[in-house]
Amino acid sequence: MTSGSPMKLDAVTKPVGFACDDHASCVVDGLSAAEARCASNGLRFTPVRRKVLEILLQEHRALGAYVILDRLRDEGFGSQPPVAYRALDFLVRNGLAHKIERLNAFIACAHPGENHAPAFMICRLCDSVAEAQSAPAQGALGAAARATGFKIERTVVEAEGVCPSCSDTAASEATDSGSATSEARG
Amino acid sequence: MTSGSPMKLDAVTKPVGFACDDHASCVVDGLSAAEARCASNGLRFTPVRRKVLEILLQEHRALGAYVILDRLRDEGFGSQPPVAYRALDFLVRNGLAHKIERLNAFIACAHPGENHAPAFMICRLCDSVAEAQSAPAQGALGAAARATGFKIERTVVEAEGVCPSCSDTAASEATDSGSATSEARG
DNA sequence: GTCCTCCATGTGATCTTATAACGTTTCAAA
DNA sequence: TTTGAAACGTTATAAGATCACATGGAGGAC
Numbered sequence: 001m002t003s004g005s006p007m008k009l010d011a012v013t014k015p016v017g018f019a020c021d022d023h024a025s026c027v028v029d030g031l032s033a034a035e036a037r038c039a040s041n042g043l044r045f046t047p048v049r050r051k052v053l054e055i056l057l058q059e060h061r062a063l064g065a066y067v068i069l070d071r072l073r074d075e076g077f078g079s080q081p082p083v084a085y086r087a088l089d090f091l092v093r094n095g096l097a098h099k100i101e102r103l104n105a106f107i108a109c110a111h112p113g114e115n116h117a118p119a120f121m122i123c124r125l126c127d128s129v130a131e132a133q134s135a136p137a138q139g140a141l142g143a144a145a146r147a148t149g150f151k152i153e154r155t156v157v158e159a160e161g162v163c164p165s166c167s168d169t170a171a172s173e174a175t176d177s178g179s180a181t182s183e184a185r186g
Numbered sequence: 187m188t189s190g191s192p193m194k195l196d197a198v199t200k201p202v203g204f205a206c207d208d209h210a211s212c213v214v215d216g217l218s219a220a221e222a223r224c225a226s227n228g229l230r231f232t233p234v235r236r237k238v239l240e241i242l243l244q245e246h247r248a249l250g251a252y253v254i255l256d257r258l259r260d261e262g263f264g265s266q267p268p269v270a271y272r273a274l275d276f277l278v279r280n281g282l283a284h285k286i287e288r289l290n291a292f293i294a295c296a297h298p299g300e301n302h303a304p305a306f307m308i309c310r311l312c313d314s315v316a317e318a319q320s321a322p323a324q325g326a327l328g329a330a331a332r333a334t335g336f337k338i339e340r341t342v343v344e345a346e347g348v349c350p351s352c353s354d355t356a357a358s359e360a361t362d363s364g365s366a367t368s369e370a371r372g
Numbered sequence: 373g374t375c376c377t378c379c380a381t382g383t384g385a386t387c388t389t390a391t392a393a394c395g396t397t398t399c400a401a402a
Numbered sequence: 403t404t405t406g407a408a409a410c411g412t413t414a415t416a417a418g419a420t421c422a423c424a425t426g427g428a429g430g431a432c
Contacts, residue, residue: 018334044399046409065389078411085390086409101287102342104389104418119327121336132330139325141305141345144318148204149350150307156288158342159327164335230428232380251418264382271419272380290389290418 018121018130018163020060030057033112034096043094048077052087053108056097061127062105100129102158107131117155123163125170130163204307204316204349206246216243219298220282229280234263238273239294242283247313248291286315288344293317303341309349311356316349 020026034053038045055071056063065084073079088106091097097108098118109118110131119134136142136155145152162170206212220239224231241257242249251270259265274292277283283294284304295304296317305320320343322328331338348356 018336044409046398048410080412081390082392083411090409101344104290119322119330121327121331121334121338123336124339130330130334130336133326134322135326136305136320136322136343136345140319140321141307141343144305144316145307145345145347148307148316149353150204150309150316150345151348151353152307152345153310153347154345156342156344156346157322157327158287159322159331159336159338159340160342161331161337161339167335167337230380234381266383267419268421269382276380 018060018123018128018165026060027054027057030108030112037094037096037113041094043090048072048083049087049090051075051077052084053091053096056091056106056108060107060129062100062103062107062122062129064103064105068106098131100158101156102160117157119157119159121159121161121163123166124160125162125166128163128165204246204309204314204351212246213240213243216294216298223280223282223299227280229276234258234269235273235276237261237263238270239277239282242277242292242294246293246315248286248289248293248308248315250289250291254292284317286344287342288346289315303343305343306345307349308344308346309352310346311348311352314349314351 031050031054034050035045037043051072052068055068065081065088068088069079069081069084072084077083088097088099091108092099092106095109095115096112097106098120099106100120100122102122107120107129111118111133117134117136119132119136121130121132123129134155134157136157137145137152141155142152144150217236217240220236221231223229237258238254241254251267251274254274255265255267255270258270263269274283274285277294278285278292281295281301282298283292284306285292286306286308288308293306293315297304297319303320303322305318305322307316307318309315320341322341322343323331323338327341328338330336
């Protein structure tokens with residue numbers, strides 16, 4: 001994750017997660033966006049909720065509720081499951097975080113404030129998760145829904161595969177065929 | 187589910203699940219398709235596996251592993267979790283069943299034999315689930331994947347909403363405004 | 373046929389994920 | 403300052419999933 005790619009996509013359509021340029025700003029920006037959002041919507045952005053969001057923002061991957069709970073305990077917050085689940089529920093309800101169903105884990109929203117149908121790309125090698133926009137109602141699923149009369153309220157779109165970084169690693173390892181020039185991967 | 191709709195869509199693209207015309211045939215056809223598939227692929231379609239698929243085929247909704255396990259016990263099979271999970275794993279690996287991630291539950295595949303990227307429509311009122319085809323790589327998700335260099339290997343596409351049957355019920359209840367003419371829903 | 377191996381099954385234990393229930397605290401509006 | 407809703411802390415337990423190890427049966431090698 002020592003990227004330096006000059007590529008810069010439009011903020012709205014940019015898939016966020018793989019290769020972020022300035023990770024510190026992810027956390028700071030994410031927290032202030034959340035703060036603003038809660039203030040303008042009359043929501044209480046309490047210490048636990050803030051801390052959980054901060055924990056999520058610190059990684060571009062999904063964290064299980066019990067991992068979050070451990071970190072909360074380390075920070076002096078309550079250490080029982082409902083503490084984490086309630087905060088996560090708040091964040092998810094208000095569009096500040098998402099649940100990755102495939103992993104039973106949670107990730108900070110990369111586009112807070114925008115009304116969106118998120119889609120996720122999950123790397124099965126390094127566990128990183130990137131968020132993109134989806135438009136499931138416009139594709140085959142939408143057609144099927146219209147054909148049957150099903151009313152879509154919410155969609156889960158998650159792709160599992162290999163992220164560009166791991167893909168490069170795998171490719172160079174295959175080339176080197178055994179000699180380990182590239183960095184190790186957990 | 188007292189359908190009589192004459193609508194008949196192409197077998198391949200037809201979303202299966204809501205309003206099936208002949209439910210007995212779902213089970214029979216599903217089992218024989220599975221049998222044929224296993225025979226031709228050298229897979230062992232053992233009694234437990236067959237029974238689990240039969241249990242799944244009996245409903246157009248997703249069943250939790252422990253519900254399946256209960257039914258297995260009733261039929262004289264082993265009653266420990268691995269019994270159900272192993273059979274489910276076999277069915278999922280071989281395309282005879284799918285896991286609905288959103289529900290942590292399982293459903294029989296409606297298009298066995300076809301190589302497909304399934305999409306599901308989940309009714310939040312009656313829990314019925316219909317399977318349709320998706321083409322996630324052709325939409326916004328595919329574009330995002332190509333843009334970032336992510337290699338999609340598998341996709342989860344699940345829509346949550348209201349099925350046509352429940353939609354009708356809700357509409358007529360709203361019209362009747364309190365008087366209960368339509369059938370009750372558990 | 374006998375042995376042997378692989379795969380499937382049975383079972384107990386354990387781990388992970390998630391929620392119910394209930395009392396206490398906080399906060400802001402009346 | 404009262405009061406009511408929302409948030410929090412904690413205990414207990416439900417629900418989902420896997421580990422580890424012993425047993426059993428089908429099919430190939432000999």
